[in-house]
Amino acid sequence: MHPPEQAIRDLILIHGAWAGAWVWDDLLAPLRQAGFRPHPVELPGNGHGPHGDLDAGLEDYEQTVLALLHTLPGPVGLVAHSGGGVTATRVAERVPE
Numbered sequence: 001m002h003p004p005e006q007a008i009r010d011l012i013l014i015h016g017a018w019a020g021a022w023v024w025d026d027l028l029a030p031l032r033q034a035g036f037r038p039h040p041v042e043l044p045g046n047g048h049g050p051h052g053d054l055d056a057g058l059e060d061y062e063q064t065v066l067a068l069l070h071t072l073p074g075p076v077g078l079v080a081h082s083g084g085g086v087t088a089t090r091v092a093e094r095v096p097e
Helices: 021-033 058-069 084-094
Strands: 010-014 037-041 076-080
Touching (some): 010 058, 021 037, 037 058, 058 084, 076 084
Parallel strands (some): 010 076
């Protein structure tokens, strides 16, 4: 099944606590095959990626997702796992459109 032309194509994938963008690895190919463009985000302070060692909190997570969001054409969907749901909620409240 493929999404309609006006549907959300870009998906920001937000990992949970004590994880990294790698948690989405097994879903990337199926999402692409379904017509989506997945963008797994590496949140700072999670021990992974270039900003893994930072002392980071919710504001940093929110800013990281917003920075990615602003590089993508709309509309964009947010998909979150576990603790990433808090970040997704904060971003959705900030940029509901």
